Amino acid sequence: MCIVEQIERFVQQNDWTIELYAQQVSQVDGIRPVERSKNPPAGIYWHRISGVPGPHLLKFIWWFFVNHWRRWQDNRSGRVRPDLIYTPGTNCLDADLIMVQIVFHAFYEQARGELLLRLVPLRTWPRLIHRKLYYQLIMFLERRIYRDPRVCLVAVSHLIARQIQQFLGRTDVVVIPNTVDTGRFNPEIRRARRLELRKAFHLADNSFVILLIGNDWKKKGLDTLLRAFANLRDLPVRLMVVGKDDRELYRSVIHELGLQDIVSFHTPSSDVVQFYAAADIYAGPSLEDGFNLPILEAMACGLPVIASIQTGASENITDGENGLILKDPQDEKQLARFVRQLYADSALRQRIAVAASEFVRQHGSWDQNADATRRLLESINHRKST
Numbered sequence: 001m002c003i004v005e006q007i008e009r010f011v012q013q014n015d016w017t018i019e020l021y022a023q024q025v026s027q028v029d030g031i032r033p034v035e036r037s038k039n040p041p042a043g044i045y046w047h048r049i050s051g052v053p054g055p056h057l058l059k060f061i062w063w064f065f066v067n068h069w070r071r072w073q074d075n076r077s078g079r080v081r082p083d084l085i086y087t088p089g090t091n092c093l094d095a096d097l098i099m100v101q102i103v104f105h106a107f108y109e110q111a112r113g114e115l116l117l118r119l120v121p122l123r124t125w126p127r128l129i130h131r132k133l134y135y136q137l138i139m140f141l142e143r144r145i146y147r148d149p150r151v152c153l154v155a156v157s158h159l160i161a162r163q164i165q166q167f168l169g170r171t172d173v174v175v176i177p178n179t180v181d182t183g184r185f186n187p188e189i190r191r192a193r194r195l196e197l198r199k200a201f202h203l204a205d206n207s208f209v210i211l212l213i214g215n216d217w218k219k220k221g222l223d224t225l226l227r228a229f230a231n232l233r234d235l236p237v238r239l240m241v242v243g244k245d246d247r248e249l250y251r252s253v254i255h256e257l258g259l260q261d262i263v264s265f266h267t268p269s270s271d272v273v274q275f276y277a278a279a280d281i282y283a284g285p286s287l288e289d290g291f292n293l294p295i296l297e298a299m300a301c302g303l304p305v306i307a308s309i310q311t312g313a314s315e316n317i318t319d320g321e322n323g324l325i326l327k328d329p330q331d332e333k334q335l336a337r338f339v340r341q342l343y344a345d346s347a348l349r350q351r352i353a354v355a356a357s358e359f360v361r362q363h364g365s366w367d368q369n370a371d372a373t374r375r376l377l378e379s380i381n382h383r384k385s386t
Contacts, residue, residue: 051063098154143168153173157178159311176372179296182360190303206236210280212239219287238263272294281339286310310329322355322359
């Protein structure tokens with residue numbers, strides 16, 4: 001989402017030509033068909049990279065090599081001769097600027113205990129082994145790419161910058177935090193849609209709904225959240241989990257904890273506001289998360305938020321004022337106490353919600369984010385050309 005917000009502004013404000021190599025593109029305005037001329041007019045041109053079916057590790061490897069191959073072909077033909085290459089994460093070996101949203105070395109340290117085969121049923125071993133192999137590959141690429149001093153790194157939080165220094169030895173990381181479009185995410189829109197969405201998700205009037213959004217549920221702290229819910233069964237709580245991950249990894253845990261009627265999984269949607277509208281609070285107990293944009297989106301919508309201190313978005317929270325900070329992301333008892341506290345005290349919920357939405361409204365915008373990134377890109381290009 002950050003890249004989408006930036007490239008739209010690069011084109012509108014700077015008259016740049018953006019050659020976008022991606023497997024899928026959504027919510028990007030002004031996409032043009034690829035020009036075959038060597039000097040196409042300013043705009044965003046999508047070069048679609050094919051995908052393959054199969055596990056995530058295979059999909060990533062395919063993407064990594066086909067992305068390089070397609071760009072090499074376009075460069076050889078003379079059609080695409082970029083001044084700069086900008087990418088999120090470890091997507092290519094020749095980037096000039098990389099936006100770092102997670103440091104897998106730091107995440108793996110937190111998740112190591114959760115990845116032990118002896119802790120999960122035998123039938124889930126292939127999936128867990130696949131996940132560990134994927135993490136190992138990304139950590140190899142982090143060492144290979146991020147340690148190269150010729151590559152400029154921009155972190156989405158100060159937490160990420162500290163982790164890059166700790167695990168990869170770089171002390172020159174630039175920090176440009178993510179932000180939120182408050183025209184789209186705000187309390188007024190959330191309240192206006194609340195009754196409609198509660199009915200659509202079949203939620204009872206007295207249900208107290210906790211929301212989690214993310215695609216890597218291990219990283220997002222779903223294990224801790226489920227254990228916390230086992231201590232909350234005396235309350236009318238419900239958990240909505242939104243994202244793309246392997247639900248089968250959690251079926252047995254949900255059954256063992258007796259949470260079958262409490263937990264529901266939902267497919268991601270471009271209309272993400274619908275999930276915030278249906279919820280009462282947002283819980284983000286991430287083991288490791290460079291930023292965790294849904295936390296800031298929830299705050300903007302006026303939802304009380306519980307955030308792990310291991311997520312970059314927690315840098316926007318003053319504990320007890322505009323959110324609650326979970327000091328240990330694996331402390332399910334503290335997490336349960338926070339949920340119970342917010343459930344019991346409607347005045348506290350209201351006070352935190354108002355402070356959260358007001359904070360986001362006053363701090364930063366995508367225009368400022370894109371402008372800071374533009375200046376960084378221009379400085380890199382100037383350095384390359386001199």
